[in-house]
Amino acid sequence: MASTNDPFQFQDFEEGGNMLGADRNDTTINMEDDDTKPEKQRKAPGFTPDLADEEPLASDDQTELLSGQKKSVPFWTFEYYQRFFDIETHHVKERIIGSVLPWPGKNFIHLYLRRNPDLYGPFWICITLVFAIAISGNISNFLVHLGKPNYKYTPEFRKVTIAATAIFSYAWLVPLALWGVLLWRNNKIMNLVSYSFMEIVCVYGYSLSIYIPAVVLWILPYEWLRWCTIVVALCLSGSVLVMTFWPAVRDDQPKIMISILSAIVLLNVLLAVGCKANFFSTLEPELVPAKSAVTQQAVKASSLT
Numbered sequence: 001m002a003s004t005n006d007p008f009q010f011q012d013f014e015e016g017g018n019m020l021g022a023d024r025n026d027t028t029i030n031m032e033d034d035d036t037k038p039e040k041q042r043k044a045p046g047f048t049p050d051l052a053d054e055e056p057l058a059s060d061d062q063t064e065l066l067s068g069q070k071k072s073v074p075f076w077t078f079e080y081y082q083r084f085f086d087i088e089t090h091h092v093k094e095r096i097i098g099s100v101l102p103w104p105g106k107n108f109i110h111l112y113l114r115r116n117p118d119l120y121g122p123f124w125i126c127i128t129l130v131f132a133i134a135i136s137g138n139i140s141n142f143l144v145h146l147g148k149p150n151y152k153y154t155p156e157f158r159k160v161t162i163a164a165t166a167i168f169s170y171a172w173l174v175p176l177a178l179w180g181v182l183l184w185r186n187n188k189i190m191n192l193v194s195y196s197f198m199e200i201v202c203v204y205g206y207s208l209s210i211y212i213p214a215v216v217l218w219i220l221p222y223e224w225l226r227w228c229t230i231v232v233a234l235c236l237s238g239s240v241l242v243m244t245f246w247p248a249v250r251d252d253q254p255k256i257m258i259s260i261l262s263a264i265v266l267l268n269v270l271l272a273v274g275c276k277a278n279f280f281s282t283l284e285p286e287l288v289p290a291k292s293a294v295t296q297q298a299v300k301a302s303s304l305t
Contacts, residue, residue, distance in 0.1 A: 081119065084117065084118050084119040084120070084198060085118065085119060085120045086118075087116075087118040087120050087121070091118075092118070092120065092121045094112060095108075095112045095113075095121055095202075095206050096121065096125075096206060096209050098111065098112045098206075098240075099206040099207050099209050099210065099236075099237075099240050100209060100210050100236060101236075102236060102239045102240045102243060104243070105243070106243065107243060107244055107247060108203055108206070108240055108243070108244045109195060109199050109202075109203060109244055113199060113202060113203075115199075117196070117198040117199045117201070117202035118202060119198070119201070119202070119205075121202070121205060121206055122171060122201060122202055122204070122205020122206060122208075123205070125205055125206065125208050125209050125212070126167050126168055126171050126205060126208065128212055129163075129167055129208055129211055129212050129215065130160065130163045130164045130167050130168075131160065131163075132212050132215045132216060133159070133163040133167075133215050133275055133279050134156075134157075134159040134160040134163050134279070136215050136216055136218055136219045136279070136280075137156070137159050137218075137279035137280055138155055138156060138159065139219050140218060140219050140220075140221060140279075140280050141156075143219070143220075143221055144221050159279055162278065162279075163275070163279070166271065166274065166275065167208070167271075170204070170208075170267065170271050171201065171204050171205050171208065172201065174204060174267055175197065175200040175201045175203075175204050176197065178200055178245070178260075178264070179195070179196075179197045179200050181260060182194065182195060182200075182245075182248055182249075182260075185249070185252055185256065189251065189252060192248060192249070192251055192252060193247045193248045194248070195245075195248060203240070203241065203244050204241070206240075207237045207240045207241055207268075208237070210232075210233045210236045210237050211233050211237070211272065211275075214229040214230065214232070214233040215275070217229050218276065218280050226276060226280060230272050230273070230276060233272060234268060234269060234272055237268055238264075238265050238268050238269075241264050241265075241268065242261055242264065242265065245260070245261070245264060246261070249261065
């Protein structure tokens with residue numbers, strides 16, 4: 001008879017669940033793959049999905065904004081110039097007022113641009129000034145010769161082309177030359193203040209805003225009024241340019257500093273005086289044929305005698 005305590009006798013082992021559940025105070029862990037979870041369980045309340053997995057473009061924009069960096073695009077693309085026209089109306093208003101009423105010791109770029117130059121304001125200021133010069137010049141010519149029998153009014157549309165060439169050349173070519181000179185001097189002397197090309201264009205564009213009301217006053221055929229408005233406009237526009245570019249040249253050599261500032265003022269004077277001389281001249285060309293006719297009659301009379 002086999003003993004009940006025979007060690008070689010087969011014994012049934014308890015199930016793993018009963019063995020694990022022997023101590024009810026123990027905690028069991030059920031490990032499952034996350035991919036096998038139901039959709040509702042993965043989107044349970046309180047669960048925040050990873051935005052980077054669902055919207056990679058939004059994550060890139062957030063990272064770009066948080067880092068304070070913008071994606072650089074080539075200058076020949078439309079996106080490069082699009083940001084220079086993205087500006088609020090009150091910012092344009094502040095910059096126009098700042099160019100008309102400059103404060104001593106205040107830098108226009110540091111005070112108003114804040115490293116955010118625009119082309120919207122300078123573009124429309126130049127366009128407005130071009131048409132103001134052309135229209136005011138035609139009206140002034142009409143008022144000067146009004147009532148004279150030998151005068152017949154004909155609108156001079158060529159003034160628009162001439163004014164546009166002069167204004168846009170001054171607003172773009174002069175800043176380009178000045179930017180090149182400042183860049184050259186900055187390479188020579190490392191501690192100079194440097195401005196970008198768009199900042200210089202923006203300053204020159206807004207500095208022309210004072211000439212718009214001045215040109216409108218030039219319609220009145222009074223030379224003293226025209227020269228007074230020219231002097232006032234030159235003082236205001238020139239002071240904006242000199243105070244803006246003074247920090248960029250004050251640490252340079254005295255000869256170079258005086259040359260750059262003198263060139264800035266001289267070109268501004270040439271623009272104002274040139275516009276006055278070409279579009280608001282007081283010459284009376286119709287009197288020349290009349291004088292020649294009288295001279296011819298006198299010659300004929302003397303020949304007959």
